[in-house]
Amino acid sequence: xxxxxxxxxxxxxxxxxxxxxxxxxxxxxxxxxxxxxxxxxxxxxxxxxxxxxxxxxxxxxxxxxxxxxxxxxxxxxxxxxxxxxxxxxxxxxxxxxxxxxxxxxxxxxxxxxxxxxxxxxxxxxxxxxxxxxxxxx
Numbered sequence: 001x002x003x004x005x006x007x008x009x010x011x012x013x014x015x016x017x018x019x020x021x022x023x024x025x026x027x028x029x030x031x032x033x034x035x036x037x038x039x040x041x042x043x044x045x046x047x048x049x050x051x052x053x054x055x056x057x058x059x060x061x062x063x064x065x066x067x068x069x070x071x072x073x074x075x076x077x078x079x080x081x082x083x084x085x086x087x088x089x090x091x092x093x094x095x096x097x098x099x100x101x102x103x104x105x106x107x108x109x110x111x112x113x114x115x116x117x118x119x120x121x122x123x124x125x126x127x128x129x130x131x132x133x134x135x136x137x
Contacts, residue, residue, distance in 0.1 A: 070082060072085055102114075
């Protein structure tokens with residue numbers, strides 16, 4: 001009589017529910033994670049149809065031309081000088097509104113650097129003004 005040989009199986013890990021476990025772990029981490037909501041420029045927009053009139057002596061216009069040059073009162077200044085000029089002007093006039101006028105073709109980095117300088121001066125009233133540029137035909 002011949003004996004049947006036994007097949008020895010090693011211990012194994014059941015993987016039938018591995019997909020369910022992975023899915024539950026993903027859901028757990030998605031619901032317990034904190035997502036940063038504050039990204040980009042913080043802006044407060046006026047109500048629809050609301051128009052605010054500001055005296056011209058209370059407006060400081062800062063422009064960034066297509067070449068990336070920063071102009072304050074039609075004078076070209078370096079980006080680090082922006083903070084000193086705006087701080088002095090804010091000290092003299094507490095009602096000052098800064099109008100940041102950036103060309104569409106200006107380097108984005110320059111606009112952000114100027115905006116950062118304005119934020120460092122604790123300027124609270126900054127207006128971003130679109131520039132309508134002529135298209136060549």
